[in-house]
Amino acid sequence: MGLPLHLPAHGRGRGLSPALQRLLRQRPGSWDLPELPELGGPLIDSGAVAEAQRRCARQLGAEAVWFGVNGASGLLQAALLALAPPGSRVLLPRNLHRSLLHGCVLGQLRPLLYDLPFDPATGLWLPPSPAHLDAVLDAAGAGLLTPADPVAALVLVSPSYQGQRADLPALVALAHRRGLPVLVDQAHGRGEALAAGSDLVVLSAQKAGGGLAQSAALLLQGQRVGQDAVARALLWLQTSSPSALLLASAEAALEELTSPAGLRRWQCARWVGERLQRRCQVLGLPLIASDDPLRLVLHTAALGINGLEADAWLLERGVIAELPEPGALTFCLGLGPPAGVVWRLPRQLQRLRRALGDDPLPPFSAPPLPLVAEPELPLGVAWRSAAEAVPLAAAAGRIAAEPLCPYPPGIPLLVPGERIDSARAAWLQQQARLWPGQIADTVRVVAGSEADGFARIGGS
Incomplete structure (x- = not known):
């Protein structure tokens, strides 16, 4: 089951x-x-x-x-x-x-x-x-x-x-x-x-x-x-x-x-979630702090396991998580947690640790992003423009044609119209080496969007 x-x-x-x-x-x-x-x-x-x-x-x-x-x-x-x-x-x-x-x-x-x-x-x-x-x-x-x-x-x-x-x-x-x-x-x-x-x-x-x-x-x-x-x-x-x-x-x-009935249902699910958290902590399973008692977030990086590999291993054994990421795996208990989850999930996570566990993964490097950034080319224009795929090594100076959501962190590092500066291009190449197969070795950019050709594109 x-x-x-x-x-x-x-x-x-x-x-x-x-x-x-x-x-x-x-x-x-x-x-x-x-x-x-x-x-x-x-x-x-x-x-x-x-x-x-x-x-x-x-x-x-x-x-x-x-x-x-x-x-x-x-x-x-x-x-x-x-x-x-x-x-x-x-x-x-x-x-x-x-x-x-x-x-x-x-x-x-x-x-x-x-x-x-x-x-x-x-x-x-x-x-x-x-x-x-x-x-x-x-x-x-x-x-x-x-x-x-x-x-x-x-x-x-x-x-x-x-x-x-x-x-x-x-x-x-x-x-x-x-x-x-x-x-x-x-x-x-x-x-x-x-x-x-x-x-x-x-x-x-x-x-x-x-x-x-x-x-x-x-x-x-x-x-x-x-x-x-x-x-x-x-x-x-x-x-x-x-x-x-x-x-x-x-x-x-x-x-x-x-409603009173709905709140009682949520409290019952919360009680299960809190018991599950305590059970994992007793077993020494590293968790990432969550303010939602119905979310259990396993810190896979602390176990030395890529979260996507942990997800694949668990899927083969019938455990279906909600969100795998390189350093974490998020489980959603929902309003009707599965029967026996307080014992069954920790048991599978212990087996995961024994099967794939290793020294903790090295710290993740933050993507080099400005505090606030606006795309150089209007979002809609960039998205609709003719695009071409270029190697990451040649992406610096080009304008992104589509959102780029690499792992980590899995949310947009680039949106259409943003200029790919040299720091971000270098970071992407480093991440591709760290996470082979999870980050594409090419990126789609606006055709002809080299820095010296931008005036022509932006003025069209």
Whole structure:
């Protein structure tokens, strides 16, 4: 019997909301309905969906809630377009979800990518401290009275995929003092960003709730972002035929966040997670600290094991993790942890240590990134330009044509339009030697984007 420890958080149905379970037991297809008058939709003021959105807003303390059927990805894009008019600069963290880059292209926005603290022991980026974000805002010129290029908004990610949370109240307050509205990608969280003062919050029903994949919610509070602007952006990007099943999934997952039964279910899963953490610690299995009790993050580098190799070894034995990285392996317990996981997973991890363990891996080197960087070539132009693959050794000075997400750290080192400076090119070559087979030996660049030809490209 395998151990599925991956998303969705309902754990192959074990943790589905009871309301959703009842719906799925009905005759197949009976719940596949159009926007009938009594049902309505996310952008219709009347009907069951509108009432459910208002009820969830009251329960969560938001001024407005919209259900989404294109996952957190679609709602992040809509939120970004609601925040900033075309041509605006928006501050995005390097650990952003790629949907935000797509949103910048759709909204003709200028991404300002800001670097994050880096942990050399694990190879993971860490949440920004208030002092770090203050330096980022200074570097971006945010909050200046007469900036040449004002910053329109700040995006934060909390918690991270590994369950590490930022000090959101302090970070949001810092941004608000600079006059910036804040969007929090909280796909892996439970809505805490709203209490922290965030203006827009995106939740995923399948990552931290008992809902189905592709169901999500966008929450709004305060006066910094208009409800009309959000509705207009949703109208542009969301389907005109939303799935009634996914709308019901979003409703059920949000109500689970605040209902007594849902909180009891989460507390039971948390209890299992805490027992599992203690069991691993007793056995001397190195863990990376996580603020989410339903995430277990094994520090594979401390065991001398590449996390991707650990994942392959465990897969052969029926243990399915959520996220392998060179220095870590993340397991998601979900709202219905598998039976016996407290004993079964540590036993397999002990076997992994005996089979593949060695001296700890050397520290990871942080990628040489500027604190704040804007692509030289507009994001959309670079993405649509003719491209060519060049060896890493010849990449310095060229302009990236697509996102580059090497391991480590597994999030964009380059986005389309960024110039590949010599330091980053050398770092990539070093990583390719350290992690053969995990980093491509070529990179796609804008055709003819040598430094002396940039004026021709940029002016086209």
